[in-house]
Amino acid sequence: MSLLLSRLSRNLLKESRSGVLRIRTHPSLPQLTSTTRSPKSAYSPPPTRTFTHPSCTLRIKMAPLDPVPADKAALHAHTPIVISGPSGAGKSTILKRLFDDYPNKFGFSISHTTRGPRGSEKDGVEYYFVSKEEFLALVDKKGFVEHAQFGGNHYGTSVKAVNDIAEKGQICILDIEMEGVKQVANHPTFPRPRFLFLQPPSMGILEKRLRSRATDKEEAIVKRLHQAQVEMDFAHSGQAPHDKIVVNDDLDKAYKEVKEFIVGDEA
Numbered sequence: 001m002s003l004l005l006s007r008l009s010r011n012l013l014k015e016s017r018s019g020v021l022r023i024r025t026h027p028s029l030p031q032l033t034s035t036t037r038s039p040k041s042a043y044s045p046p047p048t049r050t051f052t053h054p055s056c057t058l059r060i061k062m063a064p065l066d067p068v069p070a071d072k073a074a075l076h077a078h079t080p081i082v083i084s085g086p087s088g089a090g091k092s093t094i095l096k097r098l099f100d101d102y103p104n105k106f107g108f109s110i111s112h113t114t115r116g117p118r119g120s121e122k123d124g125v126e127y128y129f130v131s132k133e134e135f136l137a138l139v140d141k142k143g144f145v146e147h148a149q150f151g152g153n154h155y156g157t158s159v160k161a162v163n164d165i166a167e168k169g170q171i172c173i174l175d176i177e178m179e180g181v182k183q184v185a186n187h188p189t190f191p192r193p194r195f196l197f198l199q200p201p202s203m204g205i206l207e208k209r210l211r212s213r214a215t216d217k218e219e220a221i222v223k224r225l226h227q228a229q230v231e232m233d234f235a236h237s238g239q240a241p242h243d244k245i246v247v248n249d250d251l252d253k254a255y256k257e258v259k260e261f262i263v264g265d266e267a
């Protein structure tokens, strides 16, 4: 029986890696029969597979790795760009210029959230509004390229939402913070995007810009500066996936560098 179990676990390992069930038993072993209880919807818990052998019954929860397949051809043709950098580094300023210069070339993916809609927000427009159970089921299925929890609510960028942009023939721009960057870089199936880090010239200049932006209270500025140092340390740690670091000192110069990185020959 232990031989049977070890064969089963080896085969199940193969299945969980490939997402395809392959049960190959040794000819000397009794035939195994299996049945699957399928999930009711895309967000339901994973199916259960029951293996029956004359001496025992094995019930295993299947958790396929890639139930939300990435459209690799579209993502290759329109490779998403992950832009990150400390708050106040100038990401929005530079992206706005880029979108103005290249209307229709870029798209932002629609995120999922477990928070309720506010005001006139509509499902599938500002966000996909889902329940916590639906969100966590998608997390289990590796359906998010990155996700996080803020203020008791979950937020995430789904593989499908990024696919949708690439399938429309646009480059998806993901403006995300450090933990999200790590998740995207380590996603088991999502094709590697291109990573750009926007860096302020110095912490002193970043502080000045945050203060003159005048959108935050003192406490928030102190928090942002602390986090900025963490992000800068990560960016220069040798562990970061960044393909390019642009220092945003002179805005025109920084924009030119970002543009060249993102649109290449078209710049």
Ligand SMILES: Nc1ncnc2c1ncn2[C@@H]1O[C@H](COP(=O)(O)OP(=O)(O)OP(=O)(O)O)[C@@H](O)[C@H]1O
Pocket: 085, 086, 087, 088, 089, 090, 091, 092, 093, 094, 209, 210, 212, 213, 248, 249, 250, 251, 252, 254
């Ligand atoms: N090169 C630059 N020189 C001077 N000021 C700049 C430069 N780049 C951006 N700024 C200013 O710095 C402030 C912060 O920029 P911005 O809001 O684009 O940063 P951000 O990285 O998008 O921040 P957040 O992550 O908080 O959204 C803005 O007031 C912007 O006008």
